[in-house]
Amino acid sequence: MEIKVDESTCTGCSLCKNVCMYDAIDIVGKKAAINENCVFCGACIDICKFKSIEITGLSQGYKDFSQYKGVMVFIEQQPGSIADVSYELLSEGKKLADALGTELTGILLGYNLSQSYPEIFKYGTDRLYVIDNEIFENNLDDIYAKALVQVIHRFKPDIFLAGATGFGRTLIPKVAAIIKTGLTADCTSLAIDPEKKILLQTRPTFGGNVLATIITRNARPQMATVRPHVMEKKQIDVKPGEGGSNGKPDVDIAKHAESISLGGPDSNICKSGEDYNGRVEYIELDISNFKTKYKLIATEKETGQSINLTDYDVIVSGGRGIGGPENFGLLKELADALGGVVGASRAAVDSNWISYPHQVGQTGKTVNPKAYIACGISGAIQHLAGMQTSDIIIAINKDPDAPIFKVANYGIVGDLFEIIPKLIKRIKYGNNLIQN
Amino acid sequence: MIKIKIIVCIKQVPGTTEIKINPETNTLIREGIETVINAFDTYAIEEGVRLKERLLSNPETKEEVEVIAITMGPHQSESILREAISLGVDRAVLLSDRAFAGADTWATALTLQNAIKKFDDWRLVILGKQTLDGDTGQVGPELAQMFNIPFVGYASNILEINRTRMIVKRLMDDRYETFEIKLPAAISVGKEINIPRVPSLRGKLKAKNEQIPVWNKGELGLEDEKIGLSGSYTQVVKIFIPKTIHEVKMITGGPDEQAEELYGKLKELSIL
Numbered sequence: 001m002e003i004k005v006d007e008s009t010c011t012g013c014s015l016c017k018n019v020c021m022y023d024a025i026d027i028v029g030k031k032a033a034i035n036e037n038c039v040f041c042g043a044c045i046d047i048c049k050f051k052s053i054e055i056t057g058l059s060q061g062y063k064d065f066s067q068y069k070g071v072m073v074f075i076e077q078q079p080g081s082i083a084d085v086s087y088e089l090l091s092e093g094k095k096l097a098d099a100l101g102t103e104l105t106g107i108l109l110g111y112n113l114s115q116s117y118p119e120i121f122k123y124g125t126d127r128l129y130v131i132d133n134e135i136f137e138n139n140l141d142d143i144y145a146k147a148l149v150q151v152i153h154r155f156k157p158d159i160f161l162a163g164a165t166g167f168g169r170t171l172i173p174k175v176a177a178i179i180k181t182g183l184t185a186d187c188t189s190l191a192i193d194p195e196k197k198i199l200l201q202t203r204p205t206f207g208g209n210v211l212a213t214i215i216t217r218n219a220r221p222q223m224a225t226v227r228p229h230v231m232e233k234k235q236i237d238v239k240p241g242e243g244g245s246n247g248k249p250d251v252d253i254a255k256h257a258e259s260i261s262l263g264g265p266d267s268n269i270c271k272s273g274e275d276y277n278g279r280v281e282y283i284e285l286d287i288s289n290f291k292t293k294y295k296l297i298a299t300e301k302e303t304g305q306s307i308n309l310t311d312y313d314v315i316v317s318g319g320r321g322i323g324g325p326e327n328f329g330l331l332k333e334l335a336d337a338l339g340g341v342v343g344a345s346r347a348a349v350d351s352n353w354i355s356y357p358h359q360v361g362q363t364g365k366t367v368n369p370k371a372y373i374a375c376g377i378s379g380a381i382q383h384l385a386g387m388q389t390s391d392i393i394i395a396i397n398k399d400p401d402a403p404i405f406k407v408a409n410y411g412i413v414g415d416l417f418e419i420i421p422k423l424i425k426r427i428k429y430g431n432n433l434i435q436n
Numbered sequence: 437m438i439k440i441k442i443i444v445c446i447k448q449v450p451g452t453t454e455i456k457i458n459p460e461t462n463t464l465i466r467e468g469i470e471t472v473i474n475a476f477d478t479y480a481i482e483e484g485v486r487l488k489e490r491l492l493s494n495p496e497t498k499e500e501v502e503v504i505a506i507t508m509g510p511h512q513s514e515s516i517l518r519e520a521i522s523l524g525v526d527r528a529v530l531l532s533d534r535a536f537a538g539a540d541t542w543a544t545a546l547t548l549q550n551a552i553k554k555f556d557d558w559r560l561v562i563l564g565k566q567t568l569d570g571d572t573g574q575v576g577p578e579l580a581q582m583f584n585i586p587f588v589g590y591a592s593n594i595l596e597i598n599r600t601r602m603i604v605k606r607l608m609d610d611r612y613e614t615f616e617i618k619l620p621a622a623i624s625v626g627k628e629i630n631i632p633r634v635p636s637l638r639g640k641l642k643a644k645n646e647q648i649p650v651w652n653k654g655e656l657g658l659e660d661e662k663i664g665l666s667g668s669y670t671q672v673v674k675i676f677i678p679k680t681i682h683e684v685k686m687i688t689g690g691p692d693e694q695a696e697e698l699y700g701k702l703k704e705l706s707i708l
């Protein structure tokens with residue numbers, strides 16, 4: 001395998017040199033020359049107007065993947081509820097399945113699950129596979145990985161999607177490693193190539209400044225983790241007679257809950273059965289060799305308010321301009337009024353004004369809420385990396401040249417200590433601020 | 437007793453993500469070309485060195501530890517290995533071969549695995565939680581799976597450790613989880629685990645004089661079809677800049693007007 005420049009067409013325009021992030025191109029005697037720093041990222045190939053750069057010697061021996069069919073979504077279950085990203089993935093998976101003319105299936109692992117089914121069928125799921133067993137209670141990734149590998153081997157989906165949550169991003173790589181297939185991380189857009197019928201997986205890299213489209217070659221399923229809150233959650237009308245109207249089950253769930261909690265001598269075989277007009281299938285799995293390598297000693301919620309920033313539609317973030325820990329109370333008040341959560345820049349976290357789980361940015365959380373309100377944050381590139389894909393960005397900063405305004409949809413040049421209290425008052429008491 | 441080995445995996449990444457757009461050609465122009473240690477990997481280095489100090493000073497264990505840094509990359513990534521030595525790592529190995537280029541996370545993990553196998557009595561692999569460029573965070577769990585050893589990602593605190601087991605706490609989305617695991621194992625770390633030290637003078641000197649061995653595909657016993665782009669299941673087919681047809685609307689006036697208009701906007705956007 002080799003990357004080559006066709007010297008007969010190269011004009012030495014150095015576009016490729018400028019685009020290469022790895023300092024892998026030199027212009028020697030008006031021709032591009034690629035050195036050993038090249039990581040084959042493909043950026044230069046795309047940019048060259050003369051099609052002078054080519055990667056050769058890559059075996060294109062496409063294997064026959066015709067036995068792999070359908071789109072399967074891993075439905076992530078956190079104690080008590082289904083992660084929202086799972087519904088987003090079902091909605092997206094439905095589009096992909098339609099484009100390919102195949103089925104959308106869900107795989108749900110957990111313990112005592114039946115209450116979650118009705119919702120799952122609202123998003124176009126054709127079939128739901130369930131493995132309901134005590135061993136899945138603690139979300140231990142090695143147990144989950146073993147089970148998912150068996151499911152994938154059995155049903156051979158062409159595409160397998162999971163949420164890029166903390167759990168998904170440790171679990172799914174293990175599954176991919178066992179199956180021996182590719183995995184694209186943290187995608188923000190998925191599409192089917194209309195000709196080749198393969199999955200085009202697009203994801204932000206280099207701190208969100210560049211998008212890369214990735215394909216899975218020579219292996220199936222095509223696996224991707226998808227960033228939460230990016231795909232649109234879209235319910236689909238359930239046709240009457242097709243798995244219950246209004247998402248109500250046709251079959252009494254309690255009956256099944258009973259049949260699956262059967263313990264007894266062979267309790268390491270999950271019971272199988274069906275309901276929802278045959279659309280829920282309990283999978284029987286030999287779990288006798290499912291031993292975990294982890295001993296979970298303790299789980300504790302982060303103290304204070306819940307800190308999973310990505311769970312919120314509104315984030316009110318503060319930076320060095322907040323001035324001190326006590327002033328975060330002001331942001332909290334605004335966040336509460338908007339049903340949101342407080343975020344922070346690294347400068348605020350490093351000053352110990354607020355704890356690390358609140359940090360947004362390259363070395364903190366990547367968030368994409370409906371609204372991100374940045375208060376007293378300058379908008380350093382590392383901060384932008386974590387929030388620039390938010391739907392609406394509002395920036396309050398006293399410096400009109402602050403870079404945050406370059407990504408903001410609405411900007412206010414002013415003192416946050418004047419504006420925010422007024423805004424809170426306006427929300428709470430409803431009196432128009434502009435009298436006369 | 438034979439020295440325990442802790443392997444720290446580090447990656448060289450472009451020194452900046454600052455990318456400008458050339459308005460004429462609408463293409464990206466990268467700024468600055470220097471390369472650096474991936475930010476999270478500096479915490480991995482620090483944790484390795486701290487564990488060494490801790491195991492040695494613990495009267496119960498008095499365990500001798502050797503911390504070894506490895507990286508897979510072009511020859512110029514030798515510089516980050518020297519930097520790792522200046523920060524307290526005992527020795528380093530560069531995995532470099534033209535055929536490694538273009539590796540996806542799978543091929544990277546496999547190459548690292550074959551390198552780590554060559555050390556005897558390694559007990560722990562420490563990685564960064566993700567990189568600046570590829571930014572997948574997949575190499576750690578894939579590597580651990582290849583070895584079939586436990587992997588704890590996002591580790592925030594190592595509460596206990598000895599030759600055979602460790603207790604480690606990690607930060608998952610909204611909760612901390614504490615696990616006991618057997619060694620060998622792998623963990624990935626971010627900035628919550630420690631504050632990296634600055635290089636010592638002695639470290640700098642050692643870094644300058646150290647011979648850094650280079651292992652190629654032959655030494656790792658890897659065939660071409662398992663490594664680099666050829667051995668990769670994923671392939672980047674296109675890189676482009678997100679559309680930034682973006683205009684900011686400034687809300688002007690005095691604080692009262694600004695707050696009032698912002699209130700109106702929040703209503704209009706159904707945020708309120």
Ligand SMILES: Cc1cc2nc3c(=O)[nH]c(=O)nc-3n(C[C@H](O)[C@H](O)[C@H](O)COP(=O)(O)OP(=O)(O)OC[C@H]3O[C@@H](n4cnc5c(N)ncnc54)[C@H](O)[C@@H]3O)c2cc1C
Pocket residue numbers: 318319320321322344345346347348359360361362363364365375376377378379380381382383386396397398399402414415416417475
């Ligand atoms: C490897 C690396 C990783 C990093 N990762 C992150 C990351 O994950 N997240 C992150 O945020 N940063 C990160 N940083 C740090 C980043 O470069 C910046 O230093 C940081 O984001 C600055 O935070 P800030 O905007 O709060 O502070 P500053 O840049 O100091 O900005 C403060 C702003 O507040 C404004 N201001 C002050 N008073 C008021 C007032 N009364 N009313 C209104 N505005 C006011 C000022 O005009 C100024 O614009 C990283 C840096 C590096 C090198």
Ligand SMILES: Cc1cc2nc3c(=O)[nH]c(=O)nc-3n(C[C@H](O)[C@H](O)[C@H](O)COP(=O)(O)OP(=O)(O)OC[C@H]3O[C@@H](n4cnc5c(N)ncnc54)[C@H](O)[C@@H]3O)c2cc1C
Pocket residue numbers: 039041182183184185203205212214445446447474476477480506507508509539540541542544548562563564565566567569570571572573574575576670672
């Ligand atoms: C734009 C772009 C997008 C990409 N997207 C994907 C993708 O979606 N899926 C995919 O499989 N590959 C992808 N790759 C390839 C991927 O970047 C490489 O496989 C890379 O070698 C390792 O992956 P990472 O940078 O994501 O590392 P991560 O998994 O994020 O790194 C975690 C830790 O692993 C260790 N580590 C990583 N690389 C090395 C190394 N070379 N030497 C030593 N230790 C290391 C470090 O401790 C690091 O902190 C992409 C590459 C580019 C340029």
Ligand code: SF4
Pocket residue numbers: 005009010011012013014015016017031032047048049050051052053
């Ligand atoms: S972009 Fe194409 S023509 Fe321009 S220097 Fe590079 S290879 Fe040559």
Ligand code: SF4
Pocket residue numbers: 003019020021022023024025034037038039040041042043044045
């Ligand atoms: S493929 Fe990527 S790394 Fe290689 S020369 Fe082109 S732009 Fe640079």
